Amino acid sequence: MTSTTARASERALADLRAAILDGDLAAGAHVGEVETAERLGLSRTPVREALTRLAAEGLVELEAHRGARVTRFSRDDLDGIFDVRLALEPRATARAATHATPADLDALEALARRMQELGAPGPDQDLDALVDLNRDFHARLLELAHAPALAAALANVVHTPVVTRTFRAYDPASLARSLAHHVEIVAALRAGDGDWAGAVMRCHLGNARAVMVGPR
Amino acid sequence: MTSTTARASERALADLRAAILDGDLAAGAHVGEVETAERLGLSRTPVREALTRLAAEGLVELEAHRGARVTRFSRDDLDGIFDVRLALEPRATARAATHATPADLDALEALARRMQELGAPGPDQDLDALVDLNRDFHARLLELAHAPALAAALANVVHTPVVTRTFRAYDPASLARSLAHHVEIVAALRAGDGDWAGAVMRCHLGNARAVMVGPR
DNA sequence: GCACCCTAGGTTGCACACAACATCGGGACG
């Protein structure tokens, strides 16, 4: 009993999403239904359903009778995504100050500190591991905001791992700043200061935008 | 040739969305696949696809083996939705100031004035007609922002007609304010003043929130 | 009288088959 979710469409969805987010499916790549179905040992039906949902998320684009392609993000798209993040994530972060329990904060701090370790220059540096931890950090923060509509708005636009697919683009100074921001956010939350926490998040995103999309 | 989109799933999607938004399908109502398929003269397959997409939009909720239900919005949900709108729509409105052409503004102004006519107390008052016009006004404004990511974030959360399903909830003073806001937004855009336009949008949403969800 | 089980009905989930459409190649014509 390998606790399979049993639902075939869920598996197809998870698999395709992971493949896109991990970069196994390059941007612009064609995603065939039969090909995917055979790879997963399913029929086309659940694969179709998964593709439909991914299209709604914006990860793939569907063209009639021409199939699905992994969405290609232009520089302007990235910039627009950061606009949305800047409008919503600081607000969510501020709200988290009201709802986070000490246990939540401990978990966040553990994540933030672990990321600092992994990001520190040296033999133990592991920039690839940062991607998942970063995703986790932001996801937890968003959850702590207790604002489902806000989370939904973000989720459907900002596919963090597509945006932050790698930390290799960061120069050492920017990377250090970014990881320090995480720690500072936790500190602000511990102080119960939503404004502070939100401000740090704005810095965090500004820093990231500069790295990812370049000067404005 | 009645320019039917030919695509069955598109028809199912459009029909179901309209049914939900117009209130023909009440919140919480069960949407059966066979029932819908028979009503539209289609098979279950395109209906399934339509339901999947509606679920991604948040208009219906899918439970495994239990089918689809029209999403029910709680007071807190509504409040959260207004939070998102307040974070994004003023920004979009401000951006519209940069991109709108005189022709765009003329079209917007025509809409705004028509809404004032239809909303004015008297025998010609038609509150129901306002719903579609209002949807159109906000949609055009959003389009003028030239910010696809922002529009996507909003679209997937704020189903205007679900939120603003009716203008009957407005008291006369609030209604007059709301309709005046539309006109003022156009004026601000004509002046090329994005900050002003954004501020009016904030007022507009604040007014709407007070009416729709009550005092904070 | 109450709790539990078990069967029957109806719904969704998936697989498969066929039809419609888009693309790409060769061949004929100008």
Added chain:
DNA sequence: CGTCCCGATGTTGTGTGCAACCTAGGGTGC
């Protein structure tokens, strides 16, 4: 030599059948 037409091929779109699952109702044992 270039252009247009047309068929071959592979893809997606839709219809249908069956299996899995959830839910409700009656019956049985306590």
